[in-house]
Amino acid sequence: MKVVLLERVENLGAIGDVVTVKDGFARNYLLPRTKALRATSANLKKFELDRAAIEARNEKNKADAQKVADKIDGQTYIMIRQAGETGQLYGSVAGRDVAEAVQAEGGKVERSQVVLHTPIKTLGVHEVLVRLHPEVSATVKMNVARSADEAERQARGENVITSQFEADRQVAHEAAQDMVEGGAGQQEGLGQEA
Structure with missing residues (x-):
């Protein structure tokens, strides 16, 4: 299906590009999210008339997104989770959890x-785009x-799992050394000849 893009779509094109995509991608993603219009002659004429407004709206959205990006870029968010001794989480941290952590600190994500x-x-400091x-x-x-406490140690660069091991x-x-020095495991009379 041929569509005209109303905004930049990664790996597809920029505003105003007429591209051919699979029907399902157009029907299920691009059209419902108003990222594109079907490339009919009527829609192309309508797009050309509204092009300035669409580009202005896109620039405003981009500027708003840049403000949020400047606020959250490089920030570190702490998530306390239960994990085993090897650092494996009992659950997992998904995109929803990341968004909630950023929103709790005032970010709009x-x-x-x-x-x-x-x-x-796994436990540790993970970068998320x-x-x-x-x-x-x-x-x-x-x-x-x-x-x-563990989060603070990780923030300083310490690997808490290897430190624990x-x-x-x-x-x-040290316990083995104490046992050897105390004579544990040695029997009397061994090594002596009769």
């Missing part, structure tokens, strides 16, 4: 604007931790 190809399933407008994006950091290994090593 919708769930559909969060670009998260796979859910976050937020596409506020086809031409405006921002990157936020999600600090997923089990506690506020290192601490456990050190305790086990």
Whole structure:
């Protein structure tokens, strides 16, 4: 199906471009979201008459999105979640969770604007892309931790999972040294000849 784009669509074209897309993509995505019109002669004439208004509206939306992007770009948001000893979350952090965290801090982000190809399933600091407008994006950091203290340590760059394993290994090593020094595991009379 041929459509004329009313706004820039990634990997497709810019405002006013007449492109051929699959029927389902046009019917289910572009047309309902008013991102395009069918490329009929009547719609093309209507588009040319309204082109200035459409471009002005697009510039206003872009400017509004840029204000939001300037506010949230590079910000770090802390999410407290339950996780196992290996750092694997018992659930996951999805786009909805990211949008809610940003909104709680005063940012204007919708769930559909969060670009998260796979859910976050581990502890740590994860970068997430937020596409506020086809031409405006921002990157936020999600600090997923089990506690506020852990989140603070992760923010300083510490890997809390490896630190935890290192601490456990050190305790086990010290316990083994204490047992050896105390004579544990040695039997009397061994090594002596009769």
